[in-house]
Amino acid sequence: MWLSQSASPNYSGQHLNIQEIELEHPHTTNHHQHLVNPALRWLFSLATRSIGYSNLPAMLQPRLLLRKSQHSAPCKYLSIQQTISRSYATIVEPVKVDPIPSLATTAGFAPPPSTEKSSATFAMRTYKPRTPGVRHLKRPINDHLWKGRPFLPLTFAKKGHGKGGRNNSGRVTIRHRGGGHKRRIRVVDFARMTPGPHTVERIEHDPGRSAHIAFLNEEATGRKSYIVASEGMRAGDVVQSYRAGIPKDLLDSMGGVVDPGVLAAKTAWRGNCLPLHMVPVGTMVYCVGSSKERGAVFCRSAGTYATIISKDDMAKGGSKHVQVRLQSGEIRKVSKDACATIGVASNPHFQHRQLGKAGRKRWLNIRPTVRGLAMNAADHPHGGGRGKSKGNVDPVSPWGMPAKGGYKTRKTRNPNKWVVTPRERNHGKRRVK
Structure with a gap:
Protein backbone atom coordinates (compact mmCIF):
# COMPACT_ATOMS: atom_id res chain seq x y z
CA MET A 1 0.00 0.00 0.00
CA VAL A 92 -5.43 -14.60 -2.24
CA GLU A 93 -6.84 -15.84 -5.54
CA PRO A 94 -8.25 -19.37 -5.74
CA VAL A 95 -6.38 -21.81 -7.97
CA LYS A 96 -8.43 -23.17 -10.86
CA VAL A 97 -8.29 -26.95 -11.03
CA ASP A 98 -9.24 -28.64 -14.29
CA PRO A 99 -11.72 -31.45 -13.89
CA ILE A 100 -10.43 -34.97 -14.37
CA PRO A 101 -11.45 -36.22 -17.81
CA SER A 102 -13.64 -39.25 -17.87
CA LEU A 103 -12.02 -42.51 -18.80
CA ALA A 104 -13.33 -43.91 -22.06
CA THR A 105 -14.15 -47.57 -22.22
CA THR A 106 -12.00 -49.72 -24.46
CA ALA A 107 -13.91 -50.86 -27.52
CA GLY A 108 -13.30 -53.81 -29.76
CA PHE A 109 -12.12 -51.50 -32.53
CA ALA A 110 -9.68 -48.67 -32.04
CA PRO A 111 -11.10 -45.21 -32.82
CA PRO A 112 -9.74 -43.45 -35.90
CA PRO A 113 -6.95 -40.93 -35.33
CA SER A 114 -8.03 -37.39 -34.50
CA THR A 115 -7.94 -34.91 -37.36
CA GLU A 116 -7.76 -31.86 -35.11
CA LYS A 117 -4.48 -30.01 -35.02
CA SER A 118 -2.49 -30.68 -31.90
CA SER A 119 -2.01 -27.72 -29.59
CA ALA A 120 1.31 -29.02 -28.34
CA THR A 121 4.25 -26.94 -29.42
CA PHE A 122 7.83 -27.98 -29.92
CA ALA A 123 11.11 -26.15 -30.33
CA MET A 124 13.51 -26.39 -33.24
CA ARG A 125 17.16 -25.40 -33.04
CA THR A 126 17.89 -22.25 -35.00
CA TYR A 127 21.17 -20.44 -35.55
CA LYS A 128 22.30 -16.84 -35.65
CA PRO A 129 22.62 -15.86 -39.34
CA ARG A 130 26.38 -15.35 -39.43
CA THR A 131 26.30 -16.76 -42.98
CA PRO A 132 23.41 -17.04 -45.46
CA GLY A 133 23.57 -20.84 -45.23
CA VAL A 134 22.46 -20.93 -41.60
CA ARG A 135 19.81 -18.22 -41.76
CA HIS A 136 17.05 -20.69 -42.57
CA LEU A 137 18.67 -23.75 -40.99
CA LYS A 138 16.36 -25.53 -38.52
CA ARG A 139 17.02 -28.83 -36.81
CA PRO A 140 15.27 -30.90 -34.14
CA ILE A 141 16.79 -30.64 -30.67
CA ASN A 142 18.33 -34.02 -29.82
CA ASP A 143 20.87 -33.35 -27.10
CA HIS A 144 20.61 -36.89 -25.73
CA LEU A 145 22.34 -38.49 -28.74
CA TRP A 146 25.72 -40.21 -28.51
CA LYS A 147 28.56 -37.90 -29.55
CA GLY A 148 31.12 -40.61 -30.34
CA ARG A 149 31.66 -43.11 -33.13
CA PRO A 150 29.41 -46.13 -33.77
CA PHE A 151 30.13 -49.72 -32.80
CA LEU A 152 32.37 -50.65 -35.77
CA PRO A 153 31.70 -54.45 -35.85
CA LEU A 154 28.05 -53.64 -36.66
CA THR A 155 28.90 -51.28 -39.54
CA PHE A 156 30.36 -51.49 -43.04
CA ALA A 157 31.49 -48.82 -45.47
CA LYS A 158 29.15 -47.45 -48.10
CA LYS A 159 31.19 -47.39 -51.29
CA GLY A 160 31.15 -48.43 -54.94
CA HIS A 161 29.27 -47.14 -57.93
CA GLY A 162 26.02 -48.10 -56.22
CA LYS A 163 26.43 -44.91 -54.22
CA GLY A 164 25.71 -43.00 -57.43
CA GLY A 165 22.45 -44.84 -58.14
CA ARG A 166 23.99 -47.40 -60.55
CA ASN A 167 23.30 -51.12 -60.78
CA ASN A 168 25.81 -53.92 -61.42
CA SER A 169 26.04 -53.04 -65.10
CA GLY A 170 26.71 -49.36 -64.43
CA ARG A 171 23.35 -48.02 -65.60
CA VAL A 172 21.53 -45.34 -63.63
CA THR A 173 18.57 -47.00 -61.95
CA ILE A 174 17.89 -44.29 -59.34
CA ARG A 175 18.13 -40.71 -60.47
CA HIS A 176 19.41 -37.79 -58.38
CA ARG A 177 21.94 -39.84 -56.43
CA GLY A 178 25.66 -39.20 -56.11
CA GLY A 179 28.38 -37.56 -54.06
CA GLY A 180 27.67 -37.05 -50.41
CA HIS A 181 29.68 -37.46 -47.28
CA LYS A 182 31.43 -40.70 -46.36
CA ARG A 183 29.13 -43.06 -44.49
CA ARG A 184 29.11 -46.37 -42.70
CA ILE A 185 25.97 -48.46 -42.95
CA ARG A 186 24.62 -49.56 -39.55
CA VAL A 187 23.36 -53.14 -39.37
CA VAL A 188 19.97 -52.84 -37.64
CA ASP A 189 18.20 -55.88 -36.18
CA PHE A 190 14.65 -55.72 -37.53
CA ALA A 191 13.75 -59.33 -36.69
CA ARG A 192 14.60 -59.25 -32.94
CA MET A 193 14.37 -63.01 -32.47
CA THR A 194 16.78 -63.09 -29.50
CA PRO A 195 14.85 -63.38 -26.21
CA GLY A 196 15.88 -62.07 -22.82
CA PRO A 197 16.39 -58.57 -21.42
CA HIS A 198 18.56 -56.11 -23.32
CA THR A 199 19.94 -52.91 -21.82
CA VAL A 200 20.00 -49.71 -23.86
CA GLU A 201 23.54 -48.38 -23.63
CA ARG A 202 23.05 -45.27 -25.76
CA ILE A 203 20.93 -43.62 -28.45
CA GLU A 204 22.80 -42.85 -31.68
CA HIS A 205 22.25 -40.86 -34.85
CA ASP A 206 22.12 -42.96 -38.01
CA PRO A 207 22.97 -41.05 -41.21
CA GLY A 208 21.26 -43.74 -43.27
CA ARG A 209 17.76 -43.25 -41.81
CA SER A 210 15.57 -40.54 -40.33
CA ALA A 211 14.88 -42.27 -37.00
CA HIS A 212 17.45 -42.76 -34.25
CA ILE A 213 18.89 -46.15 -33.34
CA ALA A 214 19.48 -47.69 -29.92
CA PHE A 215 22.64 -49.64 -29.08
CA LEU A 216 21.64 -52.72 -27.05
CA ASN A 217 23.62 -55.06 -24.83
CA GLU A 218 22.19 -58.51 -24.11
CA GLU A 219 22.48 -59.09 -20.37
CA ALA A 220 22.98 -62.86 -20.61
CA THR A 221 25.71 -63.06 -23.27
CA GLY A 222 26.87 -59.47 -23.80
CA ARG A 223 25.93 -59.59 -27.49
CA LYS A 224 25.61 -56.15 -29.10
CA SER A 225 22.90 -55.08 -31.53
CA TYR A 226 21.20 -52.05 -33.03
CA ILE A 227 17.44 -51.47 -33.15
CA VAL A 228 15.27 -48.54 -34.21
CA ALA A 229 14.76 -46.47 -31.07
CA SER A 230 11.29 -45.54 -29.89
CA GLU A 231 10.33 -42.01 -28.90
CA GLY A 232 11.28 -41.45 -25.26
CA MET A 233 13.78 -44.31 -25.07
CA ARG A 234 16.93 -43.37 -23.18
CA ALA A 235 20.15 -44.97 -22.02
CA GLY A 236 19.57 -47.37 -19.15
CA ASP A 237 16.19 -48.65 -20.31
CA VAL A 238 15.64 -52.41 -20.46
CA VAL A 239 13.78 -53.87 -23.44
CA GLN A 240 12.91 -57.44 -24.32
CA SER A 241 11.63 -59.49 -27.25
CA TYR A 242 8.84 -62.05 -26.81
CA ARG A 243 8.82 -63.42 -30.37
CA ALA A 244 10.33 -66.71 -29.19
CA GLY A 245 7.48 -67.26 -26.72
CA ILE A 246 6.48 -66.37 -23.17
CA PRO A 247 9.35 -66.91 -20.69
CA LYS A 248 8.84 -69.57 -18.03
CA ASP A 249 9.26 -67.16 -15.12
CA LEU A 250 6.59 -64.87 -16.57
CA LEU A 251 4.24 -67.80 -17.07
CA ASP A 252 4.80 -68.97 -13.48
CA SER A 253 4.06 -65.49 -12.15
CA MET A 254 0.60 -65.72 -13.76
CA GLY A 255 -0.09 -69.10 -12.14
CA GLY A 256 0.56 -71.12 -15.26
CA VAL A 257 -2.48 -69.64 -17.03
CA VAL A 258 -2.14 -67.03 -19.77
CA ASP A 259 -4.37 -64.07 -18.92
CA PRO A 260 -4.37 -61.62 -21.87
CA GLY A 261 -4.87 -58.59 -19.62
CA VAL A 262 -2.11 -59.50 -17.18
CA LEU A 263 0.16 -60.56 -20.04
CA ALA A 264 -0.29 -57.20 -21.77
CA ALA A 265 0.40 -55.32 -18.53
CA LYS A 266 3.69 -57.19 -18.09
CA THR A 267 4.93 -57.19 -21.69
CA ALA A 268 3.40 -54.27 -23.67
CA TRP A 269 6.02 -51.70 -22.64
CA ARG A 270 7.77 -49.16 -24.81
CA GLY A 271 10.54 -50.71 -26.87
CA ASN A 272 9.48 -54.34 -26.35
CA CYS A 273 8.99 -56.52 -29.43
CA LEU A 274 5.89 -58.73 -29.38
CA PRO A 275 3.90 -60.85 -31.81
CA LEU A 276 0.85 -58.93 -32.95
CA HIS A 277 -1.57 -61.33 -31.27
CA MET A 278 -0.10 -60.31 -27.87
CA VAL A 279 -0.54 -56.56 -28.46
CA PRO A 280 -3.78 -55.02 -27.07
CA VAL A 281 -6.25 -53.39 -29.43
CA GLY A 282 -5.66 -49.66 -29.82
CA THR A 283 -1.93 -49.81 -29.09
CA MET A 284 0.46 -47.75 -31.22
CA VAL A 285 3.31 -49.84 -32.63
CA TYR A 286 6.15 -49.34 -35.09
CA CYS A 287 8.56 -51.63 -36.96
CA VAL A 288 5.66 -53.86 -37.94
CA GLY A 289 6.35 -57.07 -39.84
CA SER A 290 4.19 -58.68 -42.51
CA SER A 291 4.69 -62.40 -41.91
CA LYS A 292 6.03 -64.87 -39.38
CA GLU A 293 9.80 -65.20 -38.81
CA ARG A 294 10.59 -62.15 -40.90
CA GLY A 295 11.73 -58.66 -39.96
CA ALA A 296 9.88 -55.37 -39.81
CA VAL A 297 8.84 -53.74 -43.07
CA PHE A 298 6.28 -51.07 -42.04
CA CYS A 299 6.61 -47.90 -39.93
CA ARG A 300 10.40 -47.70 -39.73
CA SER A 301 10.83 -43.97 -40.48
CA ALA A 302 10.98 -41.19 -37.91
CA GLY A 303 7.72 -40.49 -36.09
CA THR A 304 5.73 -43.24 -37.81
CA TYR A 305 3.42 -45.73 -36.13
CA ALA A 306 0.54 -48.11 -36.80
CA THR A 307 -2.53 -48.81 -34.68
CA ILE A 308 -3.98 -52.24 -33.91
CA ILE A 309 -7.68 -51.89 -34.74
CA SER A 310 -9.03 -55.44 -34.56
CA LYS A 311 -8.09 -58.97 -33.62
CA ASP A 312 -10.47 -61.80 -34.46
CA ASP A 313 -11.17 -64.68 -32.12
CA MET A 314 -7.96 -66.65 -32.49
CA ALA A 315 -8.60 -69.08 -29.63
CA LYS A 316 -11.25 -70.92 -31.65
CA GLY A 317 -9.08 -71.28 -34.72
CA GLY A 318 -10.54 -68.26 -36.44
CA SER A 319 -8.62 -65.69 -38.43
CA LYS A 320 -4.84 -65.85 -38.54
CA HIS A 321 -4.46 -62.16 -39.24
CA VAL A 322 -4.59 -58.85 -37.39
CA GLN A 323 -5.82 -55.61 -38.93
CA VAL A 324 -3.63 -52.53 -38.49
CA ARG A 325 -4.17 -48.95 -39.58
CA LEU A 326 -1.20 -47.14 -41.08
CA GLN A 327 -0.72 -43.38 -40.93
CA SER A 328 -1.79 -43.01 -44.54
CA GLY A 329 -5.24 -44.28 -43.56
CA GLU A 330 -4.73 -47.67 -45.17
CA ILE A 331 -6.04 -50.68 -43.25
CA ARG A 332 -4.31 -53.92 -44.06
CA LYS A 333 -4.06 -57.48 -42.77
CA VAL A 334 -0.82 -58.85 -41.38
CA SER A 335 0.01 -62.18 -39.83
CA LYS A 336 -0.83 -62.56 -36.14
CA ASP A 337 2.70 -63.90 -35.58
CA ALA A 338 4.39 -60.91 -37.24
CA CYS A 339 6.56 -58.68 -35.08
CA ALA A 340 5.72 -55.23 -33.75
CA THR A 341 7.50 -52.90 -31.35
CA ILE A 342 5.49 -50.94 -28.79
CA GLY A 343 5.63 -47.16 -29.15
CA VAL A 344 6.32 -44.57 -31.84
CA ALA A 345 9.48 -44.34 -33.92
CA SER A 346 11.92 -41.76 -32.54
CA ASN A 347 12.73 -38.27 -33.87
CA PRO A 348 9.11 -37.27 -34.64
CA HIS A 349 10.02 -33.65 -35.54
CA PHE A 350 12.32 -34.72 -38.38
CA GLN A 351 9.73 -33.63 -40.96
CA HIS A 352 9.96 -30.00 -39.82
CA ARG A 353 13.68 -29.59 -40.46
CA GLN A 354 15.02 -27.08 -42.99
CA LEU A 355 18.38 -27.66 -44.65
CA GLY A 356 19.04 -23.97 -45.27
CA LYS A 357 21.20 -24.28 -48.40
CA ALA A 358 21.71 -26.42 -51.50
CA GLY A 359 25.13 -27.64 -50.39
CA ARG A 360 23.67 -29.42 -47.39
CA LYS A 361 21.47 -31.33 -49.81
CA ARG A 362 24.58 -32.46 -51.68
CA TRP A 363 26.16 -33.67 -48.43
CA LEU A 364 23.18 -36.03 -48.11
CA ASN A 365 24.02 -37.74 -51.44
CA ILE A 366 21.19 -35.97 -53.30
CA ARG A 367 21.91 -34.40 -56.69
CA PRO A 368 19.84 -31.64 -58.34
CA THR A 369 16.57 -32.39 -60.11
CA VAL A 370 16.30 -30.94 -63.62
CA ARG A 371 12.89 -30.21 -65.13
CA GLY A 372 12.02 -32.11 -68.28
CA LEU A 373 11.00 -28.85 -69.91
CA ALA A 374 14.60 -27.63 -69.66
CA MET A 375 16.05 -30.73 -71.37
CA ASN A 376 16.60 -31.54 -74.99
CA ALA A 377 14.03 -33.46 -76.97
CA ALA A 378 16.26 -36.55 -76.92
CA ASP A 379 16.34 -36.59 -73.12
CA HIS A 380 12.70 -36.04 -72.15
CA PRO A 381 9.27 -35.97 -73.84
CA HIS A 382 8.81 -32.38 -72.62
CA GLY A 383 12.16 -31.18 -73.94
CA GLY A 384 13.06 -29.26 -77.06
CA GLY A 385 11.04 -26.72 -78.99
CA ARG A 386 11.19 -22.98 -79.14
CA GLY A 387 10.24 -21.15 -76.00
CA LYS A 388 9.31 -22.70 -72.68
CA SER A 389 6.26 -24.70 -73.71
CA LYS A 390 6.16 -28.48 -73.57
CA GLY A 391 3.62 -28.57 -76.36
CA ASN A 392 0.17 -30.06 -76.44
CA VAL A 393 1.08 -33.22 -74.50
CA ASP A 394 0.03 -34.52 -71.12
CA PRO A 395 2.60 -34.57 -68.29
CA VAL A 396 4.60 -37.78 -68.47
CA SER A 397 7.71 -39.26 -66.92
CA PRO A 398 11.02 -39.47 -68.82
CA TRP A 399 9.90 -42.90 -70.07
CA GLY A 400 6.46 -41.81 -71.26
CA MET A 401 4.41 -42.95 -68.23
CA PRO A 402 1.54 -40.54 -67.37
CA ALA A 403 2.65 -38.58 -64.32
CA LYS A 404 -0.62 -37.01 -63.16
CA GLY A 405 -4.30 -37.81 -62.95
CA GLY A 406 -4.00 -40.93 -60.81
CA TYR A 407 -2.75 -43.28 -63.50
CA LYS A 408 -2.67 -46.78 -62.03
CA THR A 409 -0.03 -49.30 -62.99
CA ARG A 410 -1.29 -52.33 -61.04
CA LYS A 411 -3.16 -54.88 -63.13
CA THR A 412 -6.80 -55.41 -62.21
CA ARG A 413 -6.33 -59.18 -62.24
CA ASN A 414 -3.64 -58.90 -59.56
CA PRO A 415 -5.16 -56.93 -56.65
CA ASN A 416 -3.45 -56.57 -53.29
CA LYS A 417 -5.27 -59.10 -51.13
CA TRP A 418 -3.71 -57.76 -47.91
CA VAL A 419 -5.30 -54.30 -48.19
CA VAL A 420 -8.70 -54.10 -46.48
CA THR A 421 -9.29 -50.36 -46.94
CA PRO A 422 -7.01 -48.52 -49.39
CA ARG A 423 -5.54 -45.17 -48.50
CA GLU A 424 -7.16 -42.00 -49.76
CA ARG A 425 -5.71 -40.93 -53.08
CA ASN A 426 -6.19 -37.20 -53.43
CA HIS A 427 -4.08 -36.86 -56.60
CA GLY A 428 -1.84 -34.18 -55.16
CA LYS A 429 -4.67 -32.11 -53.70
CA ARG A 430 -4.92 -31.20 -50.05
CA ARG A 431 -6.71 -33.82 -48.00
CA VAL A 432 -10.08 -32.75 -46.64
CA LYS A 433 -10.07 -33.01 -42.84
Missing part, protein backbone atom coordinates in the same frame (compact mmCIF):
# COMPACT_ATOMS: atom_id res chain seq x y z
CA TRP A 2 1.30 3.41 -0.94
CA LEU A 3 0.07 6.47 0.91
CA SER A 4 0.84 9.76 -0.82
CA GLN A 5 -0.40 13.30 -0.72
CA SER A 6 -2.82 12.53 -3.54
CA ALA A 7 -4.38 9.86 -1.33
CA SER A 8 -5.08 12.33 1.53
CA PRO A 9 -8.08 14.52 0.68
CA ASN A 10 -8.77 18.02 1.86
CA TYR A 11 -10.75 17.75 5.07
CA SER A 12 -12.29 21.04 6.27
CA GLY A 13 -9.86 22.98 4.13
CA GLN A 14 -6.79 21.53 5.81
CA HIS A 15 -4.22 18.92 4.71
CA LEU A 16 -3.97 15.87 6.96
CA ASN A 17 -0.82 14.47 8.52
CA ILE A 18 0.21 11.01 9.70
CA GLN A 19 3.40 11.40 11.65
CA GLU A 20 4.07 7.79 12.56
CA ILE A 21 2.76 4.59 10.98
CA GLU A 22 4.00 1.26 12.35
CA LEU A 23 3.26 -2.37 11.48
CA GLU A 24 2.27 -4.21 14.63
CA HIS A 25 0.12 -7.19 15.58
CA PRO A 26 -2.19 -6.20 18.44
CA HIS A 27 -5.13 -8.33 19.46
CA THR A 28 -7.73 -5.88 18.22
CA THR A 29 -8.42 -5.00 14.59
CA ASN A 30 -10.61 -1.91 14.77
CA HIS A 31 -7.94 0.64 15.62
CA HIS A 32 -9.71 3.36 13.75
CA GLN A 33 -12.38 3.37 16.45
CA HIS A 34 -9.77 4.58 18.97
CA LEU A 35 -8.53 7.49 16.87
CA VAL A 36 -9.37 10.84 18.39
CA ASN A 37 -9.08 12.84 15.19
CA PRO A 38 -12.06 12.03 12.91
CA ALA A 39 -9.99 12.96 9.85
CA LEU A 40 -7.40 10.27 10.65
CA ARG A 41 -10.24 7.78 11.24
CA TRP A 42 -11.66 8.53 7.79
CA LEU A 43 -8.25 8.23 6.10
CA PHE A 44 -7.56 4.88 7.77
CA SER A 45 -10.91 3.47 6.59
CA LEU A 46 -10.21 4.65 3.04
CA ALA A 47 -6.75 3.03 2.99
CA THR A 48 -7.98 -0.31 4.30
CA ARG A 49 -10.78 -0.47 1.73
CA SER A 50 -8.32 0.23 -1.15
CA ILE A 51 -6.26 -2.90 -0.46
CA GLY A 52 -9.13 -5.31 -0.01
CA TYR A 53 -8.44 -5.67 3.73
CA SER A 54 -11.83 -7.17 4.60
CA ASN A 55 -11.50 -9.93 2.01
CA LEU A 56 -8.34 -11.41 3.54
CA PRO A 57 -8.24 -14.28 6.04
CA ALA A 58 -7.65 -13.27 9.63
CA MET A 59 -4.07 -14.60 9.58
CA LEU A 60 -3.15 -12.46 6.56
CA GLN A 61 -4.81 -9.19 7.59
CA PRO A 62 -2.21 -6.50 8.29
CA ARG A 63 -2.46 -4.65 11.59
CA LEU A 64 -1.99 -0.89 11.17
CA LEU A 65 -1.63 1.13 14.34
CA LEU A 66 -1.88 4.88 13.99
CA ARG A 67 -0.60 6.84 16.93
CA LYS A 68 -2.06 10.15 17.91
CA SER A 69 -0.19 13.15 16.68
CA GLN A 70 2.01 14.84 19.20
CA HIS A 71 0.53 18.21 18.21
CA SER A 72 -2.94 18.59 19.62
CA ALA A 73 -3.64 21.70 17.56
CA PRO A 74 -4.22 21.20 13.81
CA CYS A 75 -1.47 22.48 11.55
CA LYS A 76 -2.01 24.46 8.39
CA TYR A 77 0.56 22.67 6.17
CA LEU A 78 1.24 19.00 6.93
CA SER A 79 2.60 16.15 4.78
CA ILE A 80 2.96 12.41 4.98
CA GLN A 81 6.29 11.56 6.58
CA GLN A 82 6.41 7.81 5.94
CA THR A 83 5.14 5.39 3.33
CA ILE A 84 4.57 1.66 3.55
CA SER A 85 5.12 -0.91 0.80
CA ARG A 86 4.49 -4.63 0.85
CA SER A 87 6.48 -7.21 -1.11
CA TYR A 88 3.79 -9.89 -0.80
CA ALA A 89 0.33 -10.28 -2.27
CA THR A 90 -2.59 -8.85 -0.34
CA ILE A 91 -5.31 -10.82 -2.14
